Amino acid sequence: MNNRTDKIVIMKRADxxxxxxxFMIIFIGFLIVSYFKNMTGTEVQILIDGKLxxxxxxxxxxxxPIVSKNGNYxxxxxxxxxxxxxxxxxxxxxxVKQGPISNPxxxxxxxxxxxxxxxxxxxxNNDNKTLDNNTSDNNTLDNSTLDNKDxxxxxxxxx
Numbered sequence: 236m237n238n239r240t241d242k243i244v245i246m247k248r249a250d251x252x253x254x255x256x257x258f259m260i261i262f263i264g265f266l267i268v269s270y271f272k273n274m275t276g277t278e279v280q281i282l283i284d285g286k287l288x289x290x291x292x293x294x295x296x297x298x299x300p301i302v303s304k305n306g307n308y309x310x311x312x313x314x315x316x317x318x319x320x321x322x323x324x325x326x327x328x329x330x331v332k333q334g335p336i337s338n339p340x341x342x343x344x345x346x347x348x349x350x351x352x353x354x355x356x357x358x359x360n361n362d363n364k365t366l367d368n369n370t371s372d373n374n375t376l377d378n379s380t381l382d383n384k385d386x387x388x389x390x391x392x393x394x
Contacts, residue, residue, distance in 0.1 A: 276339045276354035279318045281311065284349045293318065293337070293354065307348050318352060320345065 317335035
């Protein structure tokens with residue numbers, strides 16, 4: 236004879252509540268991730284030393300060269316709704332290795348050049364690329380008149 240008896244596992248009320256809470260946490264987490272994954276950025280902001288140097292539409296493909304007065308350079312590419320740094324003369328090349336970004340809140344940082352490229356969401360005044368007109372004497376732009384809405388691209392942003 237077999238002394239083994241089959242035990243029937245019955246979930247207690249506390250076990251059911253625990254399983255329900257775990258499933259709700261997983262479900263809410265899934266909803267949050269899905270919501271933020273569907274967000275798309277509409278604008279690229281380029282900052283040097285924390286100062287806004289330029290804002291560009293993410294849906295317009297272009298190449299933006301950034302050149303400092305001492306010869307440091309970065310080449311920023313906006314293509315297919317993504318932005319990345321194609322070339323840089325910084326030593327570690329981490330900004331180039333990071334790859335493309337496309338979602339609001341993401342950023343690429345080049346610490347040696349004090350350069351930051353970030354994606355922001357939809358803004359009210361997003362008809363064309365705009366540049367900060369309050370640049371200091373240390374931050375100059377090659378194109379002197381940027382008020383024209385038909386300006387296709389900048390030759391270079393120098394700082």
